[in-house]
Amino acid sequence: MKIVDFHVHVGKFGLLREDIQGLLNKFPFEKNIDVKEIFSNPSALKSYLQKQGVSQAVILAECGPGTNFSIDSQMIADFAKEDSFFIPFGNINPNYHKDPGAEWEHGHKIGIRGYKFYPADHGFDPFCDSMMAVYDKCEKAAQPIMFHTGLTAQRDTSQRFINPIEYRNLVESHSDLRIIFAHGGKPNWYNEALKMAAEYENVYLDTALVPPEEIIEWLNYRPEIKHKILFASDLPVSGSYSVLLKSLLSAGIDEDVLELILNKNAERILSHDNEHQLVIETEDL
Ligand SMILES: [Zn+2]
Numbered sequence: 001m002k003i004v005d006f007h008v009h010v011g012k013f014g015l016l017r018e019d020i021q022g023l024l025n026k027f028p029f030e031k032n033i034d035v036k037e038i039f040s041n042p043s044a045l046k047s048y049l050q051k052q053g054v055s056q057a058v059i060l061a062e063c064g065p066g067t068n069f070s071i072d073s074q075m076i077a078d079f080a081k082e083d084s085f086f087i088p089f090g091n092i093n094p095n096y097h098k099d100p101g102a103e104w105e106h107g108h109k110i111g112i113r114g115y116k117f118y119p120a121d122h123g124f125d126p127f128c129d130s131m132m133a134v135y136d137k138c139e140k141a142a143q144p145i146m147f148h149t150g151l152t153a154q155r156d157t158s159q160r161f162i163n164p165i166e167y168r169n170l171v172e173s174h175s176d177l178r179i180i181f182a183h184g185g186k187p188n189w190y191n192e193a194l195k196m197a198a199e200y201e202n203v204y205l206d207t208a209l210v211p212p213e214e215i216i217e218w219l220n221y222r223p224e225i226k227h228k229i230l231f232a233s234d235l236p237v238s239g240s241y242s243v244l245l246k247s248l249l250s251a252g253i254d255e256d257v258l259e260l261i262l263n264k265n266a267e268r269i270l271s272h273d274n275e276h277q278l279v280i281e282t283e284d285l
Pocket of ligand 1: 007009208234
């Protein structure tokens with residue numbers, strides 16, 4: 001079965017803050033796999049993922065204190081250069097980027113296809129004026145956006161704006177903006193995440209670090225959200241990819257639902273962004 005992974009972290013290992021380096025080294029990988037290598041080298045990562053059966057991966061920028069601001073949109077665009085295997089998602093941090101709007105324009109020029117934002121880890125209010133203006137631009141350009149939701153493992157974070165329900169006004173006021181709640185609010189706010197995904201057409205959840213038993217609970221409780229779940233590994237925090245995939249594939253999820261989660265839902269979001277992108281380019285906006 002085709003697999004699209006919606007949540008993969010890459011960067012330059014040596015530039016990460018010490019505790020984050022420790023976090024990435026904590027999880028066992030398959031024999032002969034060097035986490036530093038797959039994290040930092042596009043061809044090593046691509047061949048590792050392809051061996052696992054992955055056909056495309058969304059790679060995420062994270063320009064915050066935990067990465068010493070090293071993983072910006074430019075770095076992700078460079079990582080994804082000339083290889084459609086990688087789908088580059090940028091990052092804007094209003095505590096770092098003095099002009100979030102200009103940073104968005106730059107991202108648009110270099111081929112950024114969507115964004116992940118980290119209000120808790122980066123310590124900002126996601127509903128501040130400068131970020132609301134960024135979401136407007138993402139909506140117009142048909143770029144999906146993700147928020148980290150749920151408890152975060154990074155040091156010195158505020159643990160604020162991590163409950164998906166807090167995003168209700170944004171979701172309602174931007175009905176064409178596809179919003180993905182990464183981690184589905186793990187582990188305390190699953191119900192709120194499910195409620196949002198069930199209630200709003202434009203809300204999706206990713207499965208990064210969500211155990212397969214929990215995904216089954218989601219589907220039992222709200223079967224209608226099967227169209228809203230995106231497979232996501234959170235590599236390299238996931239540890240061994242083969243173990244992760246095996247546990248998901250053997251969890252007892254119906255084949256047709258698994259296909260939605262592993263590729264169809266992601267492809268729907270990503271193809272929509274291509275079509276829209278074309279329209280924007282031909283209109284020369
Ligand atoms: Zn992540």
